[in-house]
Amino acid sequence: MNHNTPLSPRPLSHLSAVQRRVMSVAQLRAHGVPPARIASQCLPGGPWQLLLPGVYVLHPGPPTSEERLHGALLYAGRPPVPGQGGRGGRGGAQGRPGAARNPAANPYGEAMITGLAALALRRFSTAPPLLSLDRIDVLVPRTRRLRSTGCARLVRAHALPRPEEITGLPVAPVHRALADAVAQLADAHAVRGLLTEAVRDGHCEPAAVVKELTRARLLARPHVVDAVDLLLAEGRAAAEDRLYEVVRAYALPEPVWNVDLRLPGGGPHLGGVDAYWPELAVAVELDTRASRRDADALWSQYARKREQLERLGITVVHLTPKKLRDYPEQQATVVRTALMAAADQDPAAYVVVLPR
Incomplete structure (x- = not known):
């Protein structure tokens, strides 16, 4: 506050430094500065300046x-x-x-x-x-x-x-x-x-x-x-990097990364997954869809792939980038639970695992 402008005794301790240098007309009036005083302080060469309508900077200069x-x-x-x-x-x-x-x-x-x-x-x-x-x-x-x-x-x-x-x-x-x-x-x-x-x-x-x-x-x-x-x-x-970190930070078994799955003997392509544990037939897929026009089509594609893989006895775990970032330990538990459950299930159908 400019020392040439006396204000009311109302304390200013609740204001930050910048809030004491920039005030609205309502705030100035609340501190006892009448409109005429505000106007005189903002005359050419005066100590104050009008920044925006009803908002004043209580010092000269930019x-x-x-x-x-x-x-x-x-x-x-x-x-x-x-x-x-x-x-x-x-x-x-x-x-x-x-x-x-x-x-x-x-x-x-x-x-x-x-x-x-x-x-x-x-x-x-x-x-x-x-x-x-x-x-x-x-x-x-x-x-x-x-x-x-x-x-x-x-x-x-x-x-x-x-x-x-x-x-x-x-x-x-x-x-x-x-x-x-x-x-x-x-x-x-x-x-x-x-x-x-x-x-x-x-x-x-x-x-x-x-x-x-x-x-x-x-x-x-x-x-x-x-x-x-x-x-x-x-x-x-970024989501793939977080998935790597979660697997290693929480001591999960190492999967094969970024692979395509196929039925043997030149069978049809089953789709790609981000991580796969062949011995347990558990796959992780990152849900990186975004809210675009093709989001529904992508979700239908994910759903078809998941249904096809699960018919073959493969467990598919969907993880989102946001949950991997915000709740890594929880997501590690989700994957670990799927791996433990798969160990008690009947063996899945054999599939061919290829790099993608």
């Missing part, structure tokens, strides 16, 4: 990236003027009326950072630095009657995801932030880099990303489709 983030959230989450907007007027305070009446309790309402700014906060190497972003995307309810202005670009959603807190700021989940970023990008290389990094570095699973891209109707764009194909390849490779 705002930092942290201040711009905080200011964009204050602008998007500010309570509406009483009597304006009907349903839309409730905006960022829907479901939380206390947030609108008490900006100190929740100055951001339901607003959250999304898009490239959210990815930069998560330290994506393929996202531009925060200082280089002209606009900061802020996710708000679709009924919010505010316009994008200055450094704040509003992105409206029918249903808001649960935000995650990063450096004290509400930030959209990775899959939602990715979709909002991709929606603004025409550069195929940039899109490919963001999606690949998200999966390669374990920020989220491919299925969640593809589902969000589908919801946003972005899969009609050729450069996005191409990037998704690479994303799925990265996701499968």
Whole structure:
């Protein structure tokens, strides 16, 4: 807070450093600063400056990236003027009326950072630095009657995801932030880099990303489709690595990896599996389907393969990349249980195992 501007004795200890440097008009009034005083502080050469409508930076000079983030959230989450907007007027305070009446309790309402700014906060190497972003995307309810202005670009959603807190700021989940970023990008290389990094570095699973891209109707764009194909390849490779780690970390018997199964004597091809224990006739298949138009067809293919193998006495265990990542010990137990159960069953039909 600028020392030339006396405020009320109301304590500021609950505010972070950036929250003391950037305040909304409602917060300033709550601290006893009258409108005339606010206006005089923002005159040319004055110690304050208007960052966004109703949001002030309480120092001269360019705002930092942290201040711009905080200011964009204050602008998007500010309570509406009483009597304006009907349903839309409730905006960022829907479901939380206390947030609108008490900006100190929740100055951001339901607003959250999304898009490239959210990815930069998560330290994506393929996202531009925060200082280089002209606009900061802020996710708000679709009924919010505010316009994008200055450094704040509003992105409206029918249903808001649960935000995650990063450096004290509400930030959209990775899959939602990715979709909002991709929606603004025409550069195929940039899109490919963001999606690949998200999966390669374990920020989220491919299925969640593809589902969000589908919801946003972005899969009609050729450069996005191409990037998704690479994303799925990265996701499968990551899932295979996790499966290797689970087998070895939890001392499971070593299988043969990535093999095709056939009936003997030039019989029909039964399909490929990710891991197979020939002595016990147990197969593991990674379910790496994503929410795309071909997802149902892929599931039908999986189901037919599983039915055919089980008719031959082969146990098929389906594992998902997400469960392998989040619950490796549980998934190891699932596989171990299948192996133990198979040891007590009648021998399966003989099949030919080939590398793929």
